[in-house]
Amino acid sequence: MDTGSLPSQNPLPTRVPWAAVTVYAALACALAWLAVLPLWLGDGLESPLFLLLLPVMMYTPAIAALFVVFVMVRPTRRARYLGLVPFRPVGRKIALFLLWPAFWLVTGFGAFLLAVWFGWTTPDWSLSAISSMLPPGASTEVYLGISFAALPLNTIIATLAAFGEELGWRGFLTTALAPLGFWPTALITGVLWGVWHAPIIMLGYNYLRPDWTGVAWMCGFTLFVGVLLQWSRYWTGNVWPAAVGHGALNAATPLTLLWITPDADPAVATALGVPGWIAMGIAILLLFTAGVLGRRGARLTAGPEARRS
Secondary structure, three states: OOOOOOOOOOOOOOOOOHHHHHHHHHHHHHHHHHHOHHHHHOOHHHOOOHHHHHHHHHOHHHHHHHHHHHHHHOOOOHHHHOOOOOOOOHHHHHHHHHHHHHHHHHHHHHHHHHHHHOOOOOEOOOOHHHHHHOOOOOOHHHHHHHHHHOHHHHHHHHHHHHHHHHHHHHHHHHHHOHHHOHHHHHHHHHHHHHHHOHHHHOOOOOOOOOOHHHHHHHHHHHHHHHHHHHHHHHHHOOOHHHHHHHHHHHHHHHHHOOOEOOOOOHHHHOOOOHHHHHHHHHHHHHHHHHOOOOHHHOOOOOOHHHHOO
């Protein structure tokens, strides 16, 4: 069977369920605003509730996805539609589970070095900002060692929260939009994912731009990240590698920001902005050149049977 065709008895849609997609997008965004409403009514990002409400917000896409799948779409194989199964091929999933943390470290530091090279930021090689926050007598080297050694554990913890987003974006929405093909699906999902972040971006999170320009920057970031995470869904057949990839991104990126000065503009100095777009663009180009992202991966499949020749 051609790898670009859908297998027999495939539960994936042959037409986009636009009504369900619209309800999903509206519900996910509305619930996100509702989840962080206490921050808007209180002290914003300085609120002690922030670290509690952020994971709650991250599960709003999952809630929206479950609603439209069970109430509106009602496919015969709900788990497959949501990307929870199949688990085969196992090798590809294990490979991505192990590679994602390293990939985001390389991407993050690559973005940082690009920003330094182009003169977009001045690095803090002495880590003076970090040293000033440590207790007297604490070693910066020890802090760095512990931070990097904890990356695998932090990835697991971050994945628990990221799964809530991925069940929606790379789970339901990627499946629902599959008839459009890889690139249109990545574009629509990336923009919606970025707009969904508006409740916290407009509080000054990530870009220090508490307005729609910050949301626009976030949409650029989610477009590039979304292509990579969606590729993992297509390549492995389910959503778990995307969840781990998202968790690894959230765990690894802060490590690549330790050498950034506090006054640096994230839009031009970090992986969240233009340098990150360039680094991720290179990775996407390499995947495309290698033949694992493009024509042969243009159609989403539901299981390993679609990969048999």
